[in-house]
Amino acid sequence: QQQVKQSPQSLIVQKGGISIINCAYENTAFDYFPWYQQFPGKGPALLIAIRPDVSEKKEGRFTISFNKSAKQFSLHIMDSQPGDSATYFCAAHRSFSGNTPLVFGKGTRLSVIA
Amino acid sequence: ETGVTQTPRHLVMGMTNKKSLKCEQHLGHNAMYWYKQSAKKPLELMFVYSLEERVENNSVPSRFSPECPNSSHLFLHLHTLQPEDSALYLCASSQSEPGSGANVLTFGAGSRLTVL
Secondary structure (H helix, E strand, C coil), rough: CCCEEEEEEEEEEEECCCCCEEEEECCCCCEEEEEEEECCCCCCCCEEEEEECCEEEEEEEEEEEEEEECEEEEEEEEEEEHHHHEEEEEEECCCCCCCCCCCCCCCCEEECCC | CCCCCECEEEEEECCCEEEEEEECCCCCEEEEEEEEEECCCCEEEEEEECEEEEEEEEECCCCCEEEEEECCCEEEEECCCHHHHHHEEEEEEEEECCCEEEEEEEECEEEEEECC
């Protein structure tokens, strides 16, 4: 119930292509779904987040698509660039539960090749 | 200094050594966390402190001992570690966003630990 399942584990995309990472959850009490981006030698950093009252959120080249009935959400990176090469983590949280920890997926290592 | 600062960035220790990892947050957050990051378990929560009290301990072996003396500082004391404890140890802080309740974590860059 507390798990967030993330796929694929690794992804190689050509420069200019679309990168897609998928996550699924079980706990319907989750109502906040962030994505974190981690570059080598750095800690993860918040990239973009969504709440289940909308089906899509876009920030620049990054879009989250959310399917509440399927309990799935995905990150789309349009026009992928070599600088997007990083590890991406999806997460889920019950907001207003205070500082209870986020539940993280296992991460996807993205490599964008020229 | 801004954000979350971790020291040392790299640490090599023998199995009988005692060492400590330090984390300092300059964000005014009221919760701090230790995560272990390894190839097998990419983001494994170890400890959570909220308002300087430990609220979660995820079955972490006693050879790891956290300390939170105030809301800005967090330590992880290490004693008689095993080679399998070699990993990146990440500190994070958070404060629930007013109005939304979202828990936004800010991570440090991590301390890379190697146990020989």
